Amino acid sequence: MTGNPLDWLKTRAAERAAAGLRRRLRPRSARDPLLDLASNDYLGLARDPRVVAGAVDAVRAWGAGSTGSRLVTGSTELHAELERELAEHVGAAAGLVFSSGYLANLGAIAALTGPGALVVSDALNHASIVDACRLSRARVVVTPHRDVTAVEKALADRTEERALVVVDAVFSVDGDLAPLAELAGVCRRQGAALLVDEAHGLGVIGTGGRGAAHAAGLAGAPDVVVTATLSKALGSQGGAVLASQDVVDHLVDAARAFIFDTGLAPACAGAALAALRVLRAEPHLAERVRDRARELAGLAHALGLPVTRPEGAVASVLIGEPAAAVRAAERCAELGVRVGCFRPPSVPDGVSRLRLTARADLTDEDLALARRALAAVRG
Template identity: 40%
Template sequence: MADFREELRARLAAIERDGRYRRRRMLEGPQGVDVVVGGRPRVNFSGNDYLGLANHPEVVAALRRGAEDYGAGAGAAHLVSGHGRAHHALEEELAGFTGRERVLLFSTGYMANLGAITALAGRGDTVFEDRLNHASLLDGALLSGARLKRYPHADAAALRTALGAGDASTRLIVSDGLFSMDGDVAPVAELATVARDLDAVLMIDDAHGLGVLGGRGGGVLELAGLGQDAVPVLVGTLGKAFGTFGAFVAGCAELIEYLIQRARTYLYTTALPPAVAEAGRAALRLARAESWRREHLRRLIQRFRAGAGQLGLVLMPSASPIQPVVLGDNASVVRAGTALFEAGFLVGAIRPPTVPVGTARLRITLSAAHREEHVDGLLAALADLAAQPGFRAGAAP
C-alpha cells in the first residue's frame, strides 16, 4: 500500500509540474449567475446553464412536487421497475421537441453516448469521429471494439475521403453539434450529405446546441434544416440549456427499441429519479415558451464579442454562448483565471487534455440570466488583464 501511495503522489506531482492540476471550487448556494465561492460572491461565466433555468422557481417547484409524488429515487433500472410515468412523459415531450418518433432517457450525456455507439458499432465496423469530439464520443468508439478513425476538425471533405477508402460493414459518423470548447458548429449538412452518398449512419451529439441555437431552440439541426432521415441518431442533454440533469437519444422507433435491448449504459444502471424527470419537463416547457431567453442571450453574445474586439482580444469564430479566449500555455491561463477570480468573476481555465496542447484557454460562457452590466464588468476585468505585462491572447487555432 505504501508503494501504491507513493506512485500516486509521483503521478500527481507530474500533473502539477505540467500545469494540468485541477482543483475544485465549491459553490455554497444554487447554480446561477451570482454565486458564492468560498464565502466570496462572484459572477459566474463558467457554467453551461445557458438559458438560466437551473434555479428557476418553476423548475425547483416541479422537482419538489416530483419528490413528493414519486420519492427521492427510481429504485431500479428502467427495465426492472424503475421506469415511471414521469420518465415516459418526458420522453414523449422530448420527442415532440426534437421532431423525432421516440426518445430514450439516459442518466448522463456520457452514458447516452457510450450506450448509443457501443450498441450501434462493434468489431469489424468503423466509427469516424471529428478530431475535437467530446471525450465521451471518443470513449464510446474505443469501448465498442470498432476501428476508430478521426478526421480533421469540421472537414467534411476529409471525412468523405476516409469513408471512401474503408470497407467496413457498418460505418458510423459521429460529431458534436456545437463544440463545447471552441463554440463553433459542425458542418452538419455536409456531414449528412457524405453519410447519404457513402451509405453511413450519422450521429450528432447536440448537448450544447439544443435549447440555445435556432429560433425555437432546436439546435444545430434546426439551423441546418435537417430531420430524422438525414441525421438518424440525435443525442441531447438536460444538464446544459435545460438546467437540470439527464440525457437522451432521439430517433426512429426502431432505433429506440434497439437501444432498449442493447445499450449497456441503459440496461445496467438505475433510472433517473422521477423527480428530476419532472424538473426536466418544467425546464423544457420554459425553454420552448420563452424564446426571449434565446434572443437576450444572442444580444449578450454580440455585446461581448464587440467589446472583446475593441480590446484587441482574438476570439474564436463562435456565435454561441461559448466564447473562448486562447492564451496558449497552461501557466498563462491559470494566472488569468486567478486574476479574473480576484476581480470578481468565475471563468474556466481550460487546459490539455480537454483541449489540444498549446491551446489552453479561458472558456467564457454566457447565460440568459446575465445582464448587460455583467458582460461590461467582465470586459473591464479583461481590459485590466490585457494591460498587464506579458499578457497575450493568441490567435485562435
C-alpha cells in the same frame, strides 16, 4: 517488492504540478457572489422557480430516487412524458432518457456500431464521444476538425458494411458549429448513419432552441440520431437519445449504459421537463443567449484579446500556457467574475484558454463587469 504500489501517483502529481496541470475542487456556496460565466446554464434556468418547482413536485410524487434500472423499476410516467416532449421539440419520432449525457453517448455509439463497423469521429469531439468510440470495439477513424472531405474519404475507403459518423453539433471549447448538412449529404452518398451530439445545441441553436440538426433540416430523418444532455440549457441533469422508434427500441435491447444503469432521478426528470416547457413557452431565450455570447466575444475582441467567434453560447479567449490561463481565471475571480479555464487534456498543449459561457439572463451590468475583468486579463 516493498512499499505502496500506488506510490507512482505522487510522481504523476508532481509532474502535473510542474506543468501547471493540477486540478482541485472549488466548492461554491449556495449564494455564490461571482458573476457566472463558467457554467453551462445557458438559459439561466437552473434556479428558475418554475424549474425548481418541477424538481420538487417530482420528488413529492415519485420519491428521491428512481429505485432501479429503467428496465426494472426505474421507468416512471414522468420519464415517458419527458421523452415524448423532448422528441417532439427536436422533431424526432421517439426519445430515450439516460442518467447523463455522457452515458447517452456511450450507450448510443456502442450499440449502433460494434465489431465489424466503422466509426468516423471529429478530432475535437467531446471526451464522452472519444470514450464511446474506444469502447465500441469498432474500427475508429479520427478526421481533422470539420473536414467533410476527410469524412467522405474515410467512408469511401472502408471495408465495413456499417458505418457511423459522430460529431458534436456545437464544439464545447471554441463554440463553432459542425457542418451538419454537408455531413448528412456525405453519409447518404456513402451509406452511413449520422449521430449528432446536441449537448451545446439543444436550447441554444435554431428557432426556439430546437437544435442544430433541426436547423440543418435533419429533424426526423431516419438515418440521423441525436444525443443531448439535460444539464446545460435545461438546467437539470441527465441525457437523452432522440431518433427513430427503431433506434430507440434497439437501445432498450442493446445499450449497456442504459440497461445496467439506475434510471434518472425523478427530481432531474421533473426539472428538465419544466425547463423544456419554459423554453417552448419562451422560444426567444435561444436567440437571447446567442446575442449575449456575441456581445461577450465582442468585448474581448475590442480589448485586443484573441477570442473565438461564437455560434452558440460559448466563446474562448486564447491565453497560451496552462499556468497563465490559471492566473487569468484567478484574476477574473478577484474582480467578481467566474470563467472557465481549459488546459490539457481538455485542449492541446499551447492553447490553454478562458472559456466564457453566456446566459440568456445576463444584464448590461453583468457585461460591464465582464469587460472590467477581461481588461485586467489583457493587462
